[in-house]
Amino acid sequence: xxxxxxxxWLETTDPERLRELWARADATRHEHVxxxxxxxxxxxxxxxxxxxxxxxxxxxxRPELERYRMDAEEILTIAHLAVRLGFGSLVLQSGEDPRLGxxxxxxxxxxxxxxxxxxxxxxLGERSVDELARLRQAGADRYLLRFESSNRELFAxxxxxxxxxxxxxxxxxxxxxxxxxxxxxxxMVGIPGTSLEDLQRDLLTFRxxxxxxxxxxxxxxxxxxxxxxxxxxxxxGPTWSRELMTYNVIALSRxxxxxxxxPATTALDxxxxxxxxxxxLCRGANVWMPNLTPLGYRARYEIYPRALPCDDSPERHVAExxxxxxxxxxxxxxxxxxxxSFADRRALGD
Ligand code: SAH
Numbered sequence: 001x002x003x004x005x006x007x008x009w010l011e012t013t014d015p016e017r018l019r020e021l022w023a024r025a026d027a028t029r030h031e032h033v034x035x036x037x038x039x040x041x042x043x044x045x046x047x048x049x050x051x052x053x054x055x056x057x058x059x060x061x062r063p064e065l066e067r068y069r070m071d072a073e074e075i076l077t078i079a080h081l082a083v084r085l086g087f088g089s090l091v092l093q094s095g096e097d098p099r100l101g102x103x104x105x106x107x108x109x110x111x112x113x114x115x116x117x118x119x120x121x122x123x124l125g126e127r128s129v130d131e132l133a134r135l136r137q138a139g140a141d142r143y144l145l146r147f148e149s150s151n152r153e154l155f156a157x158x159x160x161x162x163x164x165x166x167x168x169x170x171x172x173x174x175x176x177x178x179x180x181x182x183x184x185x186x187x188m189v190g191i192p193g194t195s196l197e198d199l200q201r202d203l204l205t206f207r208x209x210x211x212x213x214x215x216x217x218x219x220x221x222x223x224x225x226x227x228x229x230x231x232x233x234x235x236x237g238p239t240w241s242r243e244l245m246t247y248n249v250i251a252l253s254r255x256x257x258x259x260x261x262x263p264a265t266t267a268l269d270x271x272x273x274x275x276x277x278x279x280x281l282c283r284g285a286n287v288w289m290p291n292l293t294p295l296g297y298r299a300r301y302e303i304y305p306r307a308l309p310c311d312d313s314p315e316r317h318v319a320e321x322x323x324x325x326x327x328x329x330x331x332x333x334x335x336x337x338x339x340x341s342f343a344d345r346r347a348l349g350d
Pocket of ligand 1: 055096188218267
């Protein structure tokens with residue numbers, strides 16, 4: 001697919017063309033990653049953060065936000081729960097928290113790997129290459145680090161730089177790949193100031209990076225952040241609908257990276273709880289990440305405003321997901337569910 005063609009697809013609001021795009025994405029999903037939907041248990045292990053990202057509610061300068069950091073036993077308990085629920089992998093996510101030390105993380109990863117069959121995915125922000133190597137050595141399988149936008153000037157504005165010696169997210173993604181991680185990245189759709197050209201470049205960047213996992217979700221304004229309290233509409237340009245655009249980026253990600261794992265993201269569910277996940281799963285996505293963070297912590301992991309479920313029984317939640325998948329003619333995947341793209345690379349010895 002050529003860049004001009006991508007922009008045309010992104011821009012389209014014609015219902016017939018949209019149906020064609022989504023049908024093509026769904027057929028490609030079926031052909032390359034099948035009908036199984038893998039469930040990943042998400043655990044938000046710390047909401048401490050040293051960064052000042054203008055979009056994110058965990059940013060350092062929010063004194064009113066009560067911070068927490070889970071201990072190893074709490075995380076292990078959730079790992080065992082994930083196994084009981086039939087999940088094949090666990091995602092440990094956090095703000096960029098320097099006190100979540102590498103020794104602690106190594107131990108947690110080692111214990112999960114020794115005591116469970118789970119694949120372990122980390123999503124801990126920007127860490128040093130040495131730490132990433134140690135965590136890989138400890139057994140971590142996957143790493144998620146979204147580049148958020150390929151527009152460098154925009155990204156520098158919304159994600160003020162960290163310590164000066166730190167590598168850029170793009171450099172870290174290359175290092176993660178070199179270290180043998182299954183690598184995930186992605187973007188938020190609808191960040192004020194994004195152009196169609198930016199989104200088109202984001203998509204081509206997914207392909208250039210050869211991503212194994214691609215997370216795409218709508219940007220959700222958080223009123224306690226500089227970006228979220230700004231009157232600018234999150235959608236950009238007169239013809240933009242953040243909702244349509246998010247699905248189009250998901251569908252085009254599937255067409256450009258047919259063998260990647262693509263989640264129906266939590267942010268979709270936060271904005272469109274009735275059918276956001278289902279629509280993503282019918283337009284290219286093949287992964288669901290049920291949140292296993294205990295509710296008391298989840299309320300404080302406030303990257304954007306979201307409603308908390310009234311029923312926190314994980315068993316009932318998973319039964320409900322299985323029902324929703326069956327209604328789409330899909331089924332819950334078993335095992336760790338590595339992306340075919342990663343398996344292909346492994347087979348080639350890359
Ligand atoms: N600290 C880690 C994990 C952050 S949370 C990191 O920076 O990688 C995971 C993702 O949530 C981020 O990558 C970002 O894309 C998304 N996110 C953060 N704030 C958001 C917002 N206001 N709306 C939508 N998505 C958001």
